[in-house]
Amino acid sequence: xxxxxxxxxxxxxxxxxxxxxxxxxxxxxxxxxxxxxxxxxxxxxxxxxxxxxxxxxxxxxxxxxxxxxxxxxxxxxxxxxxxxxxxxxxxxxxxxxxxxxxxxxxxxxxxxxxxxxxxxxxxxxxxxxxxxxxxxxxxxxxxxxxxxxxxxxxxxxxxxxxxxxxxxxxxxxxxxxxxxxxxxxxxxxxxxxxxxxxxxxxxxxxxxxxxxxxxxxxxxxxxxxxxxxxxxxxxxxxxxxxxxxxxxxxxxxxxxxxxxxxxxxxxxxxxxxxxxxxxxxxxxxxxxxxxxxxxxxxxxxxxxxxxxxxxxxxxxxxxxxxxxxxxxxxxxxxxxxxxxxxxxxxxxxxxxxxxxxxxxxxxxxxxxxxxxxxxxxxxxxxxxxxxxxxxxxxxxxxxxxxxxxxxxxxxxxxxxxxxxxxxxxxxxxxxxxxxxxxxxxxxxxxxxxxxxxxxxxxxxxxxxxxxxxxxxxxxxxxxxxxxxxxxxxxxxxxxxxxxxxxxxxxxxxxxxxxxxxxxxxxxxxxxxxxxxxxxxxxxxxxxxxxxxxxxxxxxxxxxxxxxxxxxxxxxxxxxxxxxxxxxxxxxxxxxxxxxxxxxxxxxxxxxxxxxx
Amino acid sequence: xxxxxxxxxxxxxxxxxxxxxxxxxxxxxxxxxxxxxxxxxxxxxxxxxxxxxxxxxxxxxxxxxxxxxxxxxxxxxxxxxxxxxxxxxxxxxxxxxxxxxxxxxxxxxxxxxxxxxxxxxxxxx
Numbered sequence: 001x002x003x004x005x006x007x008x009x010x011x012x013x014x015x016x017x018x019x020x021x022x023x024x025x026x027x028x029x030x031x032x033x034x035x036x037x038x039x040x041x042x043x044x045x046x047x048x049x050x051x052x053x054x055x056x057x058x059x060x061x062x063x064x065x066x067x068x069x070x071x072x073x074x075x076x077x078x079x080x081x082x083x084x085x086x087x088x089x090x091x092x093x094x095x096x097x098x099x100x101x102x103x104x105x106x107x108x109x110x111x112x113x114x115x116x117x118x119x120x121x122x123x124x125x126x127x128x129x130x131x132x133x134x135x136x137x138x139x140x141x142x143x144x145x146x147x148x149x150x151x152x153x154x155x156x157x158x159x160x161x162x163x164x165x166x167x168x169x170x171x172x173x174x175x176x177x178x179x180x181x182x183x184x185x186x187x188x189x190x191x192x193x194x195x196x197x198x199x200x201x202x203x204x205x206x207x208x209x210x211x212x213x214x215x216x217x218x219x220x221x222x223x224x225x226x227x228x229x230x231x232x233x234x235x236x237x238x239x240x241x242x243x244x245x246x247x248x249x250x251x252x253x254x255x256x257x258x259x260x261x262x263x264x265x266x267x268x269x270x271x272x273x274x275x276x277x278x279x280x281x282x283x284x285x286x287x288x289x290x291x292x293x294x295x296x297x298x299x300x301x302x303x304x305x306x307x308x309x310x311x312x313x314x315x316x317x318x319x320x321x322x323x324x325x326x327x328x329x330x331x332x333x334x335x336x337x338x339x340x341x342x343x344x345x346x347x348x349x350x351x352x353x354x355x356x357x358x359x360x361x362x363x364x365x366x367x368x369x370x371x372x373x374x375x376x377x378x379x380x381x382x383x384x385x386x387x388x389x390x391x392x393x394x395x396x397x398x399x400x401x402x403x404x405x406x407x408x409x410x411x412x413x414x415x416x417x418x419x420x421x422x423x424x425x426x427x428x429x430x431x432x433x434x435x436x437x438x439x440x441x442x443x444x445x446x447x448x449x450x451x452x453x454x455x456x457x458x459x460x461x462x463x464x465x466x467x468x469x470x471x472x473x474x475x476x477x478x479x480x481x482x483x484x485x486x487x488x489x490x491x492x493x494x495x496x497x498x499x500x501x502x503x504x505x506x507x508x509x510x511x512x513x514x515x516x517x518x519x520x521x522x523x524x525x526x527x528x529x530x531x532x533x534x535x536x537x538x539x540x541x542x543x544x545x546x547x548x549x550x551x552x553x554x555x556x557x558x559x560x561x562x563x564x565x566x567x568x569x570x571x572x573x574x575x576x577x578x579x580x581x582x583x584x585x586x587x588x589x590x591x592x593x594x595x596x597x598x599x600x601x602x603x604x605x606x607x608x609x610x611x612x
Numbered sequence: 613x614x615x616x617x618x619x620x621x622x623x624x625x626x627x628x629x630x631x632x633x634x635x636x637x638x639x640x641x642x643x644x645x646x647x648x649x650x651x652x653x654x655x656x657x658x659x660x661x662x663x664x665x666x667x668x669x670x671x672x673x674x675x676x677x678x679x680x681x682x683x684x685x686x687x688x689x690x691x692x693x694x695x696x697x698x699x700x701x702x703x704x705x706x707x708x709x710x711x712x713x714x715x716x717x718x719x720x721x722x723x724x725x726x727x728x729x730x731x732x733x734x735x736x737x
Contacts, residue, residue, distance in 0.1 A: 042737070044733065047732065050729065051726070052725060054721070055722050056725070056726050058713075058719070059685065063709070068728075129720050131720075132678065588620050592615070595615075596613070
């Protein structure tokens with residue numbers, strides 16, 4: 001049987017099943033059970049038909065476009081029932097072969113509860129045509145015109161007519177068993193399975209940098225399985241819990257191969273030896289876009305002690321390990337948290353929390369062939385390096401919150417947070433290459449520069465005021481100020497400057513001979529993270545009449561970073577909105593809304609151009 | 613972004629409903645150009661070749677236009693319900709998804725629309 005024939009047969013079965021369910025439901029109307037049991041819900045059976053014009057992928061980002069133009073049966077069944085001991089819920093929804101799902105729940109308090117569910121849908125993806133990557137240098141002529149030069153950027157879309165999409169499927173289930181011999185005693189077992197299948201576009205780059213960009217089609221087949229187990233209970237004033245989770249991620253998409261071409265000068269064409277010596281590989285087919293196979297184990301233990309009038313104390317510890325089974329790179333995560341809450345008097349409540357965690361990924365030794373090893377005078381440089389993961393960090397965070405009931409229906413909340421983030425990769429990211437001398441061929445040594453900062457310190461103060469407007473409305477106002485010392489940035493990331501007595505960074509007539517890209521000294525810092533941030537929010541709602549109510553909100557934020565060496569970063573955001581609900585008569589009901597969002601920011605740009 | 617949701621109970625058996633969302637999105641870069649580096653004579657364009665000769669000039673003045681994004685999206689549903697009895701009703705609806713791309717660029721012209729007609733029967737119990 002062909003795939004189409006199978007789909008047609010399935011649709012016929014679906015229509016038949018839907019019609020049967022609907023007739024049974026109608027026939028069963030009024031046939032409720034005994035006095036202690038009940039069943040409520042609805043069942044819909046129908047059909048839909050559609051059509052599209054032009055490009056449907058973006059406007060129908062989550063619409064299954066395959067078979068849209070066929071008449072397709074759909075149905076929804078949603079029912080809740082039970083008796084004095086047990087509740088259950090059944091939900092079935094079928095829109096088409098790729099968009100459907102179900103949920104099933106059963107709850108018998110004090111004994112067991114069960115939840116299962118499945119859902120699937122399609123996500124249509126864009127195809128980057130790459131046409132913006134097309135530029136070529138113009139060489140100025142005496143008459144004011146320009147001839148084509150050697151520096152250029154171009155693109156190739158290897159699959160221009162391809163549609164890209166991913167189908168998501170998720171199944172989840174949990175069984176909870178109550179332990180009658182233990183106060184609040186519960187054991188949980190769970191399973192979660194997510195599967196993504198389809199095709200998407202991946203880019204490859206040829207030559208030294210981004211000068212030839214190609215769009216390729218790769219198959220997506222990724223699966224994430226998660227198993228969960230937990231136990232919790234209370235003995236006297238002490239409550240404890242332990243959770244375990246195992247998560248496996250596998251990329252089953254198969255090997256993607258790409259042909260990297262001969263490295264030739266884009267204009268001169270034949271300067272292969274000069275060109276290829278600067279590359280790690282050329283004229284070869286290699287795998288790319290190879291996803292990870294990860295295994296993650298997580299343990300979490302928590303404790304809560306009720307200190308009666310002295311408040312309550314909570315603490316937890318989490319330990320997680322992750323291994324990429326393809327590369328054997330491992331990481332571990334440890335987190336400690338402690339919290340204390342106390343009511344100071346009948347109007348004031350104080351909470352304090354402290355959190356510390358560390359992420360540590362194995363260092364990875366990047367073993368590279370020596371740079372231009374076969375080229376005389378090129379100094380046969382060794383660029384092997386030990387990669388320290390940028391995910392590595394130690395974070396310490398403290399929070400103090402004071403809630404104060406300042407009057408009837410009026411509350412004030414003051415919160416302060418201090419967070420420090422220590423990243424040991426920051427020093428490495430600032431490594432630059434510096435000259436050891438000025439003589440020809442006395443090439444650079446690469447030396448770590450002075451560390452810009454390893455540690456970011458964030459202080460945030462928040463104030464929030466909540467109040468009622470009589471019996472018909474309420475509003476709140478909030479303000480937050482954040483100050484960041486040494487926000488995350490990419491130091492010395494961009495823009496070059498002239499070196500060692502040369503008139504520019506691009507000539508070989510100076511005392512140091514020809515310059516290569518790695519020898520050029522970058523000096524510009526770049527980030528989109530602020531060192532100062534203000535945020536104001538206001539929300540309110542009011543019932544104008546029994547038939548009309550209005551609500552509104554406004555968020556205004558202003559971020560800036562004035563500690564960079566090239567430019568001052570700014571980001572302004574304004575987000576107002578209004579919603580109105582009105583029922584002019586018993587037969588007419590309106591809900592109206594308006595939302596607006598404006599974000600304006602700046603960045604510094606130093607565009608690299610390939611100097612063939 | 614504007615949205616509206618309205619229900620009209622025309623008779624005891626017949627009611628109409630309409631839902632609509634209009635979203636207008638715009639974005640762009642402020643026009644800019646690449647300044648000449650300091651120390652380069654005015655008649656020498658940036659990025660001279662290895663011999664020190666002028667090799668080219670770059671014009672970024674078009675980026676302000678190239679970067680423009682301008683989408684107008686409409687999502688609307690018009691439908692009706694007809695009660696057969698206290699628990700059963702027939703329904704019919706038309707759903708329109710429409711996107712107008714007024715500044716096509718990286719992903720091409722994304723203008724497109726999808727219309728879907730649906731009808732069926734609902735039973736409550």
